[in-house]
Structures are given as C-alpha cells and as structure tokens.
Amino acid sequence: MKFKGPMLVVKDMDKAKKFYTDVIGVRVIADLGENVTLTGGLALQTESSWSTFTSCDTDFFRYHGNDAEMYFEEEDFDGFLEKISALDVDRVSEELEMPWGQRVVRLYDPDKHIVEIGEDLKVMMKRLHAKGLTVEQLSEKTYLSIKMVERMLK
Incomplete structure (x- = not known):
C-alpha cells in the first residue's frame, strides 16, 4: 500500500483553488471539476461529490475542527508574510517562533481547514x-x- 496524499472536502472549489494557488503558491496538476489535485499531493474534493461518494448528508461534514493541518514550508518566509498581509486571509495566529527556532504562521483556508506555513x-x-x-x-x-x-x- 502507498499513501498518495491528503484530500480536503471543500464547499466552493473555485475559492479553494484560488486560496491554494494564489496564497499558498501550489499549482493545479489535474482539474476534474469536483476533484482537483495540487502539487505536493494535496487534493480537493467538493462537498457535494464527496457526499454522493460516501452516501453521507452534507450535515455530516464538520468544518473548523481545528484538529489537523496542512503543512507547507516557504524559503522566503518574510516575503510570504508581506504577501498575506496584503490579502484578506484569516489567520489562526500571528507569526510564532517554535522552540527549535523555526518561524511559522497558521492560516485558515476558505473552509476553515488549518494551513501552517513554516520557514x-x-x-x-x-x-x-x-x-x-x-x-x-x-x-x-x-x-x-x-x-x-x-x-x-x-
């Protein structure tokens, strides 16, 4: 068995793609409409299609769980901080320095999944x-x- 990457359920695919491409800087590898694969192995799936695939009602999904995060690293961390300061991005917290010295910032994507960007x-x-x-x-x-x-x- 081989792990292929995480998949996030999203309400609005266009908003989600815009966030991950414009803010995070990943690219779309495959766009099947209701399923999109991004560089790095992250996939996005619309809530409506995931609901159909799992036979679950849309009220089954819980957003803003604050119990997991997608993690990215950025070489130009200061530049990234400047970039998101100019955008309407909801932050979990301001920049922090971890005990081992790495600077990080955590954001919410449009569906309130936590996205951590580390130096x-x-x-x-x-x-x-x-x-x-x-x-x-x-x-x-x-x-x-x-x-x-x-x-x-x-």
Whole structure:
C-alpha cells in the first residue's frame, strides 16, 4: 500500500483553488471539476461529490475542527508574510517562533481547514547560524544531528 496524499472536502472549489494557488503558491496538476489535485499531493474534493461518494448528508461534514493541518514550508518566509498581509486571509495566529527556532504562521483556508506555513528548515538553520549559534548549539536546539546541521548549512 502507498499513501498518495491528503484530500480536503471543500464547499466552493473555485475559492479553494484560488486560496491554494494564489496564497499558498501550489499549482493545479489535474482539474476534474469536483476533484482537483495540487502539487505536493494535496487534493480537493467538493462537498457535494464527496457526499454522493460516501452516501453521507452534507450535515455530516464538520468544518473548523481545528484538529489537523496542512503543512507547507516557504524559503522566503518574510516575503510570504508581506504577501498575506496584503490579502484578506484569516489567520489562526500571528507569526510564532517554535522552540527549535523555526518561524511559522497558521492560516485558515476558505473552509476553515488549518494551513501552517513554516520557514524552510535550511533557511532557518542559516538564519540562526548567522545570529551566532554554533553547529553544536544548532544541533542541541533543533534536535538534529551535527551531520544534518552541517548538511543544511552548506
């Protein structure tokens, strides 16, 4: 068996595609109308078609569950923050720095699925190294091996 990726049920496919392509920056690989596959393996399925496929009424679906998230990494994290500041995007929280040093921001997509955008780990590593953290300190802070830290800093 091979995992192929997550699928999100969406109320409005056009709004969902616009969010994921314009805000998150992924591309549409396949658009079958009621089912869309995006780069990275994420798929979107309309609520109406999913309801038909599962024999469930539309009141079966619960949005805004706040119990799962789609995770992306961004090399130009500051640029991404500037981009979403200019857009009407509902945030779960403002930018945070995780204990291991990675900066993240969490957003809601149009159907209130949580989308986390994290600073690319190599970029994070280089940023922290430029602030003076040694390879050993980075290894301790990030829980990554010294070898992995050194690889990321190249």
